[in-house]
Amino acid sequence: MAIEVRTSQSARTTKPASSPGRSPVVGLRCRACRRPEPIGLSYVCLACFGPLEVEYDYAIAGRTLTRAAIAARAPGIWRYAELLPIDAPPARGLPVGSTPLISADRLAPTLGLDRLWIKDDTRNPSLSFKDRAVAVAAARAVEFGVPALACASTGNLAGATAAAAAVLGLPAYVFIPADLEPAKVEHALAYGATVVPIEGTYDDVNRLCLEIADETGWGFVNINLRPFYAEGSKTLAFEIAEALGWRSPDVVVAPVASGAMFTRVARGFEELVELGLIERRPIRYVGGQAAGCAPVATAWAAGTDVIEPVRVPDTIVRSLAIGNPADGRYVVELADESGGSVEAIEDVTTAATIRDVARLEGIYPETAGGVTLAAAAAAARRGVIRPGDEVVALVTGNGLKTPDARTLGLVDGVARPGQPGLAPAIRPSLSAFERWLGGGVA
Amino acid sequence: MSTVRIPPTLRTSTGGAKQVEVPGGTVREVVTGLVAAYPALGSQILAADGDLNRFVNAFLNDTDVRHLQALDTPVGEGDTLVLLPAMAGG
Numbered sequence: 160m161a162i163e164v165r166t167s168q169s170a171r172t173t174k175p176a177s178s179p180g181r182s183p184v185v186g187l188r189c190r191a192c193r194r195p196e197p198i199g200l201s202y203v204c205l206a207c208f209g210p211l212e213v214e215y216d217y218a219i220a221g222r223t224l225t226r227a228a229i230a231a232r233a234p235g236i237w238r239y240a241e242l243l244p245i246d247a248p249p250a251r252g253l254p255v256g257s258t259p260l261i262s263a264d265r266l267a268p269t270l271g272l273d274r275l276w277i278k279d280d281t282r283n284p285s286l287s288f289k290d291r292a293v294a295v296a297a298a299r300a301v302e303f304g305v306p307a308l309a310c311a312s313t314g315n316l317a318g319a320t321a322a323a324a325a326v327l328g329l330p331a332y333v334f335i336p337a338d339l340e341p342a343k344v345e346h347a348l349a350y351g352a353t354v355v356p357i358e359g360t361y362d363d364v365n366r367l368c369l370e371i372a373d374e375t376g377w378g379f380v381n382i383n384l385r386p387f388y389a390e391g392s393k394t395l396a397f398e399i400a401e402a403l404g405w406r407s408p409d410v411v412v413a414p415v416a417s418g419a420m421f422t423r424v425a426r427g428f429e430e431l432v433e434l435g436l437i438e439r440r441p442i443r444y445v446g447g448q449a450a451g452c453a454p455v456a457t458a459w460a461a462g463t464d465v466i467e468p469v470r471v472p473d474t475i476v477r478s479l480a481i482g483n484p485a486d487g488r489y490v491v492e493l494a495d496e497s498g499g500s501v502e503a504i505e506d507v508t509t510a511a512t513i514r515d516v517a518r519l520e521g522i523y524p525e526t527a528g529g530v531t532l533a534a535a536a537a538a539a540r541r542g543v544i545r546p547g548d549e550v551v552a553l554v555t556g557n558g559l560k561t562p563d564a565r566t567l568g569l570v571d572g573v574a575r576p577g578q579p580g581l582a583p584a585i586r587p588s589l590s591a592f593e594r595w596l597g598g599g600v601a
Numbered sequence: 602m603s604t605v606r607i608p609p610t611l612r613t614s615t616g617g618a619k620q621v622e623v624p625g626g627t628v629r630e631v632v633t634g635l636v637a638a639y640p641a642l643g644s645q646i647l648a649a650d651g652d653l654n655r656f657v658n659a660f661l662n663d664t665d666v667r668h669l670q671a672l673d674t675p676v677g678e679g680d681t682l683v684l685l686p687a688m689a690g691g
Contacts, residue, residue, distance in 0.1 A: 191656065201610075202686070202688070203610045203656075203686045203688075204656075205610060205613070205645070206644065206645065207644065207645060207654065207656065208610070208645050208646060208654060208656040208657050208686055209656045210656065210686070210688065362665070363663070365688075366658075366660060366663070366665075366683075366685060369608070369685045369686065369688065370606070370608065370683065370685065373608065373609035373610070374609070382688065385688065467667070468665060468667055468668065470665075470668045483658070483665065483687075485687050485688045488655075
């Protein structure tokens with residue numbers, strides 16, 4: 160009989176490796192009018208309705224956040240605690256982060272790239288990068304004493320929120336478009352969440368949740384906990400820099416839905432420069448969207464930062480199907496100012512790219528990962544990525560969540576020997592196998 | 602008269618009211634009427650040019666007015682306008 164033993168060092172208990180001392184978190188501040196707000200369950204500036212962001216005292220953060228200190232800490236996102244909006248790492252939570260940076264030297268030439276790293280965030284506890292954002296939001300939610308965690312989700316956040324709530328012993332309410340991929344729904348249900356399908360697009364779900372977040376008092380990770388949630392994505396930059404030996408790459412390629420992760424990764428690299436942990440080197444930022452829901456790519460191509468919302472997304476890439484992305488204009492600014500681009504990728508290209516990365520690198524991405532890697536190829540064709548560039552692509556979710564996407568554009572047929580694909584079922588006899596191997600009918 | 606639902610973040614400017622009745626034949630007229638009734642809302646939701654600022658999304662009967670005729674969208678008797686922060690991401 161197998162016995163599962165959990166000690167204080169088990170996956171369920173995360174411990175800070177060292178005491179960061181006085182918190183570098185100053186408070187919240189409006190991104191637009193710069194008005195300060197105290198830390199709390201607030202997300203909108205009361206003066207101008209602008210989004211609130213976390214403000215840090217980098218002098219305090221830099222006192223304890225050194226390369227040596229980080230190296231001595233346990234794996235996971237809390238090794239960068241001074242640059243996260245918490246006073247101390249939480250006592251309880253899932254083991255998030257410290258995902259591998261993998262050299263993709265077989266895939267790179269097929270995308271027209273010389274040097275490609277994949278940040279493999281398919282390996283987080285709920286199989287997507289959303290665990291990073293939710294871990295930070297949940298840490299604050301516990302401090303605020305919310306009665307439940309909740310989210311408006313395109314799918315990956317559903318699983319991440321449900322998993323985080325499960326380990327914290329909180330109820331989870333997950334609001335999703337009613338036609339979301341079944342695997343993502345099942346994933347959230349498995350963790351014990353209450354899943355509420357909404358008859359509409361993600362933007363309809365989001366609008367409803369904006370209306371109910373403050374009324375319920377629940378901690379909606381991407382609404383009233385958003386200032387903290389958004390900060391979690393910075394850990395992607397921290398881990399990339401550390402894995403590269405404390406330097407930045409030439410190009411970062413990331414998927415764009417709301418644009419929050421894309422912009423926060425850039426902020427993460429900026430903060431490392433601010434603390435002297437890496438040298439300042441130019442980084443070009445390339446975003447990827449699905450052509451069937453590409454309001455940011457469309458604006459970038461038109462040379463404007465005015466985002467025209469997409470009313471009804473038409474794409475298999477449900478995790479990026481946000482028609483009204485709040486941070487879209489900041490994505491356009493970042494792509495422009497850094498010399499990057501925002502690429503729109505057709506679904507058939509996304510599916511083909513998923514197949515390529517899986518068969519060449521052993522990494523199975525969900526649809527957003529296909530978009531991201533295809534965006535890297537598109538940026539290379541455009542000249543944004545140049546020969547010799549070192550490129551890091553963020554593969555943010557696991558393909559098991561979107562199994563139908565892989566087959567888009569494939570011609571039906573049974574696999575013959577030497578071909579990838581599903582062979583016909585054969586009788587369990589040597590003669591049947593030999594007939595199939597010889598190309599005959601089993 | 603149309604109904605304007607007020608999100609919690611704006612209710613300090615409406616004396617705590619969750620929804621108010623406002624006259625007006627277009628979204629622009631309703632917003633103007635709303636701010637006339639509750640002047641403190643002006644700095645929260647209006648830009649310098651008098652339009653809604655870029656952090657505010659307006660929904661008429663649950664449809665983003667940018668999918669309709671933006672601020673010129675006609676508003677009928679019994680319609681409901683909601684003003685919400687421009688925030689999305691999941």
